[in-house]
Structure formats: structure tokens, C-alpha cells
Amino acid sequence: MEIRHDADEREAKLADIFAIVRETVRRRWLTLLIVTAVVFVPAAIYIMRLTPIFQATARMRIDPSRNPLANTATGASAEPSSSTIDTEASAMNSVELARTVARKLKLADNPEFNGALKTGNAAAMSTAAGRESAIAGSLLAGLSVAREKLTYVLDVQYRSPNPVAAARIANAFAESYIESRVADKAGTASRQGEWFDKRLADLGEQVMAADARVAQFRAQAGIVGSDPLGEGGTIVDQQIAPLTGTLANAESDAAAARSNLGAARAQVSRGGLDAVSEVLNSPVIADLRRQRAEVLRDTAVVEAKFGPKHPESIRVRDQLTSLDSQIQAESRRVVNSLQATAAAAEARASSLRGSLNNLQTQRERDSRAAALASSYEREAAAKRALYERMSQLSLGSTQAAQVSLSQAAIIDRADVPTHPTSPNRPLLLALAAIVALVAGAGTIGVQEAMAGGLRTSEEVQAQLGVPVLAAIPNEKARNPADILIDRPTSFFAESLRIARASILGVRDQAPPQVIAITSALPSEGKTTTALAFARTLAAADAKTLLIECDVRRAAMRHLVRTPATSTGLVEVLQGKATLTEGIVPSDVPNLDQLLVSVPFYSAEDLFGGEEMRQILDAVRAQYTHIVLDLPPILGLADGRFISVLADAVVLIVRWGVTPAAAAKAAHSLLRNDGGNTVGVIYTMVDSSAEVMGGLYYSKYYAKNYSKYYNAE
Template sequence: MNAVTLATPLTPMPVSRFDQSRHVGRRSVSFGALGQVLRWRWKLVVGVLALTMLLVVGASYAISPRYQAVARLRITPNRPLVVAPDGEGGHGPLDQSLLSTEIATIRSRDIARRVVQANGLQHDPEFVSARLRSGKDEVAQARAVEAAISTLLERLSVDQQEKSYILAVGFQSRDAVKAARIANGFAESYINSTADVMMSTAARQADEGQAALQRLSKQAEVAAADVAHYRASTGIVQGANGATVNDQQIAPLSSQVATAEAAAAAARSNLETAEKQVASAGPDAVSAVLSSNVIADLRRQRTAAEADRSQLASRYGPIFPALIEANERISALDRQIHEEQARIIEGLRSEARAATAQAASLRGQLGSLKGEIAANNSAAVKAESLQRSADAATGAYNHLASSVQQTAQVEQSSQPQARLIEQAVVSSTPAFPNRPAMAATSVLAGLVLGVIAAMVTETMQGTVRNADDVEVLLGLRFLASVPRLGRKQLKGEDGGRCSPADTLLLRPMSAYAEAYRAIRSSIRRADGGSARVVALCSTVPGEGKTSSSLTLARVMAMAGERVLLIDGDVRRPSVRRLAHLHSDCGLIEVLKGEAELSDAILADHVEGCSILPVTKSTFSPTDLFNPGRMRALLEQLRPHYDHILIDTPPVLGVTDARSIAKLSDGVVLMIKWGGTPIAAVDAALAGLEHDNVPIIGAVLTMVNPRAEAVGALYYSRRYVSYYDR
């Protein structure tokens, strides 16, 4: 991001027309720019804050004060008015429903009626209007009482304190003594009413409970007798754990059946495998045969006998006695091996038959047991139904007995459910309005409203603020932003105030000077450098056009160019004054032929910069800028200067500006940042467009150094070291 935003057009951009009403007021304020907006609009924020505080504080003193008195009650949770369904009460977790019930009781109209009648509030003008108090008949008096009750309940507050059984009963009144009396009246009326209700409720519940106990006792006895009789008649015998004997036997028997069936399946599988091995490869291939220690021993003996026979056969003939004996021993071993193989296979068959038989026997026992259980199911269902009825009757009896016992205890005790632990006292300070709180709230509200007002004002702002406004709303190329100079920058060497153009001589490396170097670069690039005669125009007076013209001319001269600055504002000439020059003739005299051009042109303090001033204000009906004479003058000057700058009068105020602009190669429009309405700039552009004037671009002048147009805080922090402040 550069210190000075710069657009460098290659060709002048024609002015694009648009409906201004579609654009004015559409600027949005982002949260990122909020701080910037507040810096610009701080006076508005402070004004809204002061007005809000004045209104709120004034209203707090205009409102009639109200005093609040608070009485505190402690609720006793171990004596509920109505026994809970489960018969449980006493201490434990906080019973929020009990507290809600008591709060609603205190706020009831019956309690309020007692307070009204006890204190005669139906005749108090604070609670009843004069029209209702004036009535003498019973209906009017009843209406007055009801009106007083409604007003009383509106000012009554009942709150639980810090998740406890403490209730704060508060009341507000214009009279502090009356507020304390009414708050205490509510507390006392509530305590008295709870004692009365408790006694009457307990007596009624005790009478009803005794009758119900006798009825439930008979029902429980009959139900228990029915259960015992039915179990005896059906032969249902239960174990210690409540299950029947058959139910207790079926689980282990089922486990035995599963184990036996698994063993039988394994035995059959082994037999089937052995038979397949015998059929395919003979008995020697059977796994059980191969793993038999007996057969393994017989085979070793046969191997040894084979070795002996081989030695004898090699030495002797077939009739040798020892050889014959060896052959017989081998044959005997073969028979023993064959017999052992047959015995092993037959053992597998016997094992399979035994396992199958055992599994079948256990299945039979399980089936018989299931049959017995099925036969007893219908009887068991009915027995369970009878047992449930008996249990329900017994439970109802026990529950009611407990409730009747607690009710009897309540009846015997006259202690109320709540007691007063702190009486309301007369307050010396009003509770409403709370002036310190209202003042603090007014500060917060004022700040919020001030920020909103600043954002709305900025959103509806109809002036040019940044490069997007220039390029999007006006359709112009943005050339540069010229920062506004403060008192420090406008301080001369002698300590006095100097003009902005003089700061270029004192601080040639400032951000202000850099902005005009950017403008010079844009002019040099316009039309490939052919824009030599440039008119500097503004929409209205006071946009810094003349200072910008002199500063730009000096910047060009400091860059080694030959520059002529012509003061084209004959009604309010100021170039000569800003340049601190003196002359007896100038542009008007040259155009009228009363002076030579060489005598009218003055040398500026910067080498290479010349000035053709206007020596005095002229108001003439004649056309001083006759196209023929002015064009001839410009053509005469072109060969001698690299650039000719013309300081024109405001476009909307004087027609001379448009006449001069038509003779130039291009126009640079100077727009005051945040000052010139977009509608005014658009009107000026309409006139220049009608004259087919080529516009090089627009420059924002007098820009707040902290504004987005010159980089805002990022610019001031990151690039301050690059410039001579």
C-alpha cells in the first residue's frame, strides 16, 4: 500500500453519467471503519451523550419518588399444608414448588383484601381514584376495594432470596411510612391465613383419613386370604426366592441337556471321521490309531523283528529254524496291531452311542418338566394377579396410615407454616427513581445512541470520501489524495503561518509533496504525455484548487521541467498573492493587448516555474477568454514550456472555467474530501461532458490524514518514517 493512492491512466477517461439519486446515501460503514468514523464525528457523539444524560437526569428529578419497604418471611418446609402423594416431607432438597405456591398465596387477592380493609386503603387517594372514593353505596365501595387491591398488587413484590426458604415481601409507596406498614401488613396477613387454613385442612383430612383407613384395612385382609387359598388349591409351591420348584429345576437341567448334546455331537463327529479314514486309506490312517501308544509299541517291535529276519534271510535259507521263528513273530505282531485297530474303532462307536443315549434321556426329562410348567402357568398368572391386588391394598393402607399420622400432628400443632424474621422499616432514600443508576444508564445509552447517530450520519453522507466514490459514483479516474496540513505543517521559518504551496519549499519530502508528485506522474502518462496544457478545475470555491495549482507547478519545476502557471480566475485572483510576487500587468492586460507577454510573466521562487498572474479582480461583461485570443496565447506559449497549468474559477460558479477547459488538453478536477456534495460534482461534470472536455482524473484535497483515502492508521504508522513531518 503506497502512502498516496494513485491511479495512472493511459488515456483520459470520459465522464460517465448516472442517476445521482441512486448513489447518494448508499455508503456503508464497516466495523473496521467505526473508529475512524468516531474520530470524525466525535462532536456528534458527545452532543448526543450530553442530550441523553440531560433528558434522563431531568426526568429522574421530575418523577415523583417512591419508597420501598421489605419484610422477610421464613417458610417452614416440614409442615406442608397438603401432604405430598408419597407421604414424605421434612428437610431435604429445596422444594421450589412449595416456594412458588407460597409466593402465589402472598400475592393472592384474598391476602390483599385483608391488607386493604385493615388499613382502610379503599379511601386512600394514592390507590383509589376520586370518582370511586366518592361513591356511598355498597357497589361503589366494593369497586373501590377491588381497585385498591389491584393497585396494591401492582406495587407488591415477593422474591426468593438466594435459593433459600426466605421470602422478601416488598412494597412501594410515595410515603415511606405507609410502604413499611403495608409490607408488614402483607406478612402478618399471610402468616395468620396459613395458620387458619392449616388447622381447617388438617381437621378435615384427619376425619376423612380415619374412615378411609377402616375401609382399606378390610380390603387388605380379604385380598391376602384369597391369595393363600388359591395357592393351596392349585399346589403352587414357591422357593425361598419366590420362584416355583419347577422354575428352579429347569435352568440347571437345560444346561445339562446342552452339554450332553454337545458331547454326543462330538462323539458322532469323531466316529464319522474315523470311518471315512478307514474307507479311504485303511485303519492305519485313523487319528485315534495313529495316536495310540499300544499300536506305536507294537510297530516298534515289528520293526525290530523285520530287522532280525532280514539278517537271517541273508545268511540262511528259508527253512532255517530261526528264520521261521522270526516270520511267525512278525505275523503275530501284525495280528495284534489289527486287533488293536479294530478295538479302537469299536470304542469310538460305543462312545458315540452312549453320548447320544444320554442326551436323549436328558431331553426327555426337560420335556416332561416343561410340560409341568406349562400346566401350572395359568394358575400362576391368576395367583400373581391376586398377589398384586393384595400388595396394592396393603400399600394403600400403609400410605394412608402415614398421611393420617402426619395430619394428626399438624392438627395438634398451632404453629404457622411461616414466621416473620425481619419487619419492614421506614426507608430514608427513595427506591425509584434510582438516580445514580439512571445516570449510569444514560451514559451507556448516550454512547450507544451517539455511535448510532455517527454511523447513520456517515452512511447518509453525500460527499466524496475515498477512491471508490471517485471511480464508482463519479466515473472518474482517481489520481491522488492530498492530506490536509495541520498547524505544525503550515508553520513557516519565521514562526508565522505560511501557505500550503510554501510548505513544499520548507518540506520537499513530506507526504503533501509526494501527493503532487503522484499527480504529476498521472498527467505525464495521460494521452502518452501529450497533455501539456492542463486546466485545474473545482466544482465550488474553497476546494484548494489555487494552492494545488501553485504546488503542482513547483513540483514539476523541481523535477527539471519548464512550467507556466496561468491564473485564470479573474474575479478572485490569488496565485500572485500565494506566490508572494508583485506585478503591474498580467493575463488580462496581455489578452487586451495592453502589455507584452514577456513583461507579464513572472519568475517564481522555484527555478523553472513561471507565473502569468491576474493583477486585480475584474468584473466585465465582455468575454475575456475569447477562444481565438486565448487559443493563440496558448499556442504561442506551448513551444517554451513543458507544461502549462491553468488555475480556473469554480465550474458551477463562473462560465469562464468551461471556456478555459475547452482550450486545454485535459482537466484535473479538484474535489474537497468530505466537503463537496456528490450531486454538485456530478452537475459540474455534466457541463464539462457537454463541452467534450477530456478529463484526466480527480484529486481529493484536504483529506484527513487518518482517513481511509490516505491509508488511515496503517499509513500513519507504517509510512511516517518515509516523509519529512
């Protein structure tokens, strides 16, 4: 239920807004129409007179595969980046390319472009370069180069009033761009080739010098390998490795010899020479021992046979002694040989160790030389690599200078357009109509905002807190109050009767007798309304008295049809005339009037005393209703003194004119003074206004209300 309530409120607000817009347009339709026409007609004329523009498009593709040098070292094709495509598109908008196209198509003789020569700077136009620049600038104004989304295709578009010229120029730009790229690339490659050749000659000399220095240093340092710090090394490096092995073997042999010698000495000390292992293992000693054994066996036989003193026995014993001597001598020789071997092995190891130490010292000196040689070798290698790279680049430049292909290719030539691309007259006319309508709406909107007056019953209720008693339509008559006499059944007269019913009430209750009609500001229709209202009361058979209290204007005498008198309210208040002399009958039955004969300007306080109260007390018994035409509340004090004497005060508000702040201030003053403000009467209301029933009145007045009112 709550959601539905919110929806109803929104619909009501939208309806209110629509009603306000509708009412505003209804009242100010002529202004809206005039402003819309003033804006739209010149715009439409301008649009219809616009020169049609034709656009021709040539399509190009940036294709790196067309360049034989566009492959990388791995064989992959070099694809252009997005920035490369955008750069190429920008390059086509260059002034130099436009000059080339202008010369190619001889545009200096074309009226479409040579007009720039007349409007340019005279000094600049005196030179050929200045004239070419002017034509190029005019040519570039119609050119646009755009990339098709994320593709490698460029759209070369040219706009011109001449469709043939548009196609020719678009194709010329594409062709000239390709030609310029080929020429630029060839020229650049040629210049690069010359530079590479000169650079290669210098690098060749540097490489030769570096190689010579490396070779010389290697020879001086004794470096025999290709890598001073690698496998080859110096001569000393080659000597150290085998010498180290030999030294190790020599030290091993010396240790073995020392060990054998020590073991032999230990065996000799324990059991004599015969216990030495080398002695036991000696083949000479073994043979001698075998001979001794044979001799010893023969000795036993001989001694047994011949006796110990026999010569044969003595010979055998001498032979045995000789063999023992030989065995001892051989044993001592074996032991001495072990000692000599140990000494020789030690001497050999010591000699090798000394040689190795000398080589190590030499190697340390050679290491520093090898490091320097390695530096020379790396420098030479770097120069050789640079030379090889420079040779490759030089070869590429030489080939590029001979290539006549471009990375760009035309895939679609521009055709002569058959229909103009601009202006889009229907669209422009529609936009002009919208702008004109917006201008008209803005104008009446500004008028409404500047008006700032009250217009609806809701605004009066919200600002003043009192109801709208009636809305009196705007009439073009010189004196609208006379409509009550001339056309008593008109809607104007009925509006006054509605005001009478609202003020007096329709129920059986005591109506107000003294009714004061005032306004916040002058020229609100207060006096006319007071006269018309008094006539309305009199027409209802109520004896009515109209008192004009706006003494400074004294405008009532010009509105009534009775002749002016020399005696009026001012004279009665001053005591110069009696009340009976001041009151005169009007031109309407049951209506008397007490007017102001002439405007009264004086510092005298006419209404500050009891005179006005006494007048009202005197006439209450004679009249059913007394209508007071008060002066405006703001800026004058007279109306405030009189308003407190009335039974009801009606505030006149001119529809759409009286500022809300003024009406609110006047109502506050009346309320603070003790006046009984019963409501507001709108005057001079547009017949189509919401307060009058909106468009319903204007639509149905003649048809449906003719039976109620006589509009003639």
C-alpha cells in the same frame, strides 16, 4: 469454490464496513467522546443519587379447605380457579384495604406518606375521607401483588426506602386482607341468613296451601291413591279393573251357555231329548232310567208269570209309564234349564257391560280431574323441594356467620430486607454507558450522513468513473502551497509529486502539456492545489507556466510571494497588454505566472473567443507544462470554455465535503463539452482516512516514513 467465493465477499464487505466505522471514529473521536460524556456524566450523577428502595415480601395461600362449608355435596374439596386467584390478587390492591392498613399503622403521621397531603387538592384534603384517600393512593404506589406461577400462593410485596416499614406494611396488608375477608364473609352470611328465614316463612305458607289444595281436590275428585295417574288412581279406576274381569267371565259363561243350548237344540232335532248330552249326563235321568230298567225287567217276569191282564202286570206297566213320563219331564227340564242358563248368562253379561260403559264414561271425566290433580301435586312437590333447598342454604349461612376462618392464610411473613432491591447501580451505569455511547455514535453518524461528501477511491470510481490521482492531506498552515518551498520533503509535498506522477505518467510517453485544474464548487482547495502543483512541476526542472483563469476571485495574488502587478491575464485577453508584459517570474525557479491583477466582473466574454486559444498556442513552445487554474465548473461558464483547450483536466474534490452529486454533475459537463478529465485529486484529507492509507499512516508515519519524509 462458489461457496468459498461468497464467504470471501461477505468477509470483504464486513471488512469494508469495519474500515468505514474505524475511519469515522478516528476522524470524529472528539465528538464521540464529548457527546458520550455529556450524556453519561449527568446520567451517572442521577443514578448515584437515586434513593435505595427495599422490598419486603409476605406470602399467602388461598386455601379453601380452611372453610368448613367449602365441601361439595359429594365431599370433594372446592378448589379455587385461576380467575379466583387473580381476583383475590386484584382485591388486595383496593383503596378500601389500603385505607384500613393506613389507619392500622397510623401512616398519616409518617413523613413518607403524609407528603401526599401537601401535594393533593386543598378542597379534598379538608375532609378526613380525602386525606385517607390520598394516603391510600400513596400507599398503593409501593404495593404489588402477584401470583407465583400457577400455584395458589400470592406474593404481597411492598417497596419503601425504609426496610422496616416495607416489612410492616407487607405484613399489614396480608393480615388486613384476611381480617376483611372474615368480616365480609360473616356479615354476608348473616344477611343471607335473615333473607333465608324470611323466604322460608313465605315458602312454608305456600307449601301448606299447595298441600291443602291437593288434598281437597283429591277428595272432591275421589282420588284415593298418592299418585292420581299412578297405581292408586280414583275410586272409578279401582272399580273398573275387577268389573272388567267379571264382565269377561260373564261373557265367557254366556257364550258357553249359548253354545250348550245350541248343541242341545241340534241334538233334539236329530234324535229327541234322549240324544241331548246334558240329559244323558243328568244323574236324575240316569237314576230314572235305572229304575225303568228294573221295572221293565219286572214287567217281563210278571207278564210271563201272570199274563198281560193281570193286575200285577198292569201295575208294572203303569209304573213303567210313570217312569217314562218322569224321564221325559226331566229331559224337558234339563233342556229348559240350558235355555234359562243361557238367558241368565246373557243378561248378566249385558248388565255388566252397561255398568262398565258407565264407569268408562265416569273415568273420562275423572281423567281430566286427575291431570289437574297431578299438576297441583307437582306444584306442591316443587315448592317442598325449594323449601328444603332453602332450608339447607339457610343452615349453611347460619354456620358461616359463626365461622371465623378465611380461605387465605399467611405462610411466610415478610422479614426486614437487608439489601436494597433497586436501583441496580452497576446495571444502570452500564446501560447509561451504552446509551451514551449510542448517542455519541448516533451523533457522528448523523454528521456523516449530513456531510454526504466523497471519501474513498471506490466512491469516486463508482460515481464519476475516473480514478483518484492523489490525496493531499489537510494542513493547518495559512498557505499550504508554501510547504512546497519550506518543507519540500514533507508528506504534503510528496502527495503533490504523487499527483504529478499520476497525471504525467511514469512511462516513456508524451505527457499532457496543458493541465487544467478545476472544481465543482468554490472553496474546494483548487487554487492552492494549482499553485502547489505548478511548483511541483517546476521543482522537477520542468519550465512551467501558471495561468490564473479564475478572474472573478483573483485569489492567486494573495498566495504567491512575488509583488502584485498591474498587468495580468485580463489585460492580455483585452489586448491592453502583450503576453510578454503579462507573464512574470515567480518566487520558484522554472516557474512563471500569468495572474489576474484585480477581480474582474463584466459581462464581456473573455474566454468565448480565440484569444485564450492563441495565448496557449503561443506559450506551448516556450514551456514544458502550462497549469491552468480554472474557476468552478458549476455556476460559471468560463471554466467550460477553457477546459476544452487543455490536454488534461483534473477535478478537485474536497474530501468529505464536496457532494457526490455536485462532483458528478461537474464531471458530466466536462465530458459533454469534450474535456479530457483524467482523474480526481482529493484535497484537505484527514491523515487517518482510508484514502490516505487509514490508520496505517497515522501509526507508522513517524516511525517508518521518517526516513523518507522530513516532517519538520
